[in-house]
Amino acid sequence: MTLPDSVTDKLKRILAQKSERGGDACLRFDPGKLPFLIRETFPGYESYALEIGCGWGEFTRAMAAANPGRLTIAVEKKLARVLSCGRSQKHEGLENIRYVILDVAWFFAGIFADETFDAITINFPDPWPKARHHKHRFISPEFAATLSKIARPGCRLIFATDNYPYTREAAETFEQSPLWKNTEGPYLARGHIPGRPVSFFEQLHRNEGAPIYFLEYEKT
Numbered sequence: 397m398t399l400p401d402s403v404t405d406k407l408k409r410i411l412a413q414k415s416e417r418g419g420d421a422c423l424r425f426d427p428g429k430l431p432f433l434i435r436e437t438f439p440g441y442e443s444y445a446l447e448i449g450c451g452w453g454e455f456t457r458a459m460a461a462a463n464p465g466r467l468t469i470a471v472e473k474k475l476a477r478v479l480s481c482g483r484s485q486k487h488e489g490l491e492n493i494r495y496v497i498l499d500v501a502w503f504f505a506g507i508f509a510d511e512t513f514d515a516i517t518i519n520f521p522d523p524w525p526k527a528r529h530h531k532h533r534f535i536s537p538e539f540a541a542t543l544s545k546i547a548r549p550g551c552r553l554i555f556a557t558d559n560y561p562y563t564r565e566a567a568e569t570f571e572q573s574p575l576w577k578n579t580e581g582p583y584l585a586r587g588h589i590p591g592r593p594v595s596f597f598e599q600l601h602r603n604e605g606a607p608i609y610f611l612e613y614e615k616t
């Protein structure tokens with residue numbers, strides 16, 4: 397969907413205002429200074445990860461604690477959740493997470509520099525189960541193409557959900573992109589990744605007895 401410039405300008409101003417209020421760990425969203433140059437701004441890490449839709453950040457913090465040499469950029473559209481993440485991170489004494497308040501359904505191309513990330517995680521994106529709401533899902537061919545640009549060669553991308561139709565749709569999208577190779581074989585998902593922290597929504601769905609689908613891709 398292409399929005400008129402006046403609308404995108406207004407949306408960018410809203411995000412810039414939110415990022416001003418997002419706390420110490422939140423990166424300022426300045427539309428005049430994009431893309432974010434994460435590797436140059438935060439040099440010295442062994443690797444750089446992107447998480448999209450981090451929610452309250454339980455998974456993000458568990459991964460950051462287990463991988464102190466990795467910087468995670470956690471993207472979340474809700475200011476209140478980013479504030480909560482920042483407080484919890486401070487409480488846990490973690491330095492290696494920064495947040496970007498961003499709605500990736502509005503803006504994603506051009507936000508991060510090419511070949512920035514070694515790992516990308518999308519945990520339990522809102523599934524929008526009703527057909528008339530599918531348009532709100534953010535996985536699309538354009539989105540997969542942008543992900544492949546900001547991923548370094550060898551980058552691992554994990555998409556997790558309890559929603560089977562969204563798994564199929566995401567698989568369809570990534571499998572059609574020549575730059576993403578399914579690590580399990582075409583269209584295959586796993587139900588469990590040993591040693592991986594469990595996110596808030598994963599726990600919620602597991603408690604309900606729902607099957608979980610993990611799609612894993614490698615940038616070729």
Ligand SMILES: C[S@@+](CC[C@H](N)C(=O)[O-])C[C@H]1O[C@@H](n2cnc3c(N)ncnc32)[C@H](O)[C@@H]1O
Nearest residue numbers: 449450451472473499500501519520595596597
């Ligand atoms: C179902 S929750 C999952 C939270 C967490 N990843 C987990 O597994 O517990 C989805 C999260 O993605 C965020 N989100 C949804 N759409 C988004 C978008 N277009 N851009 C950025 N964040 C988004 C929501 O605000 C919410 O925090």
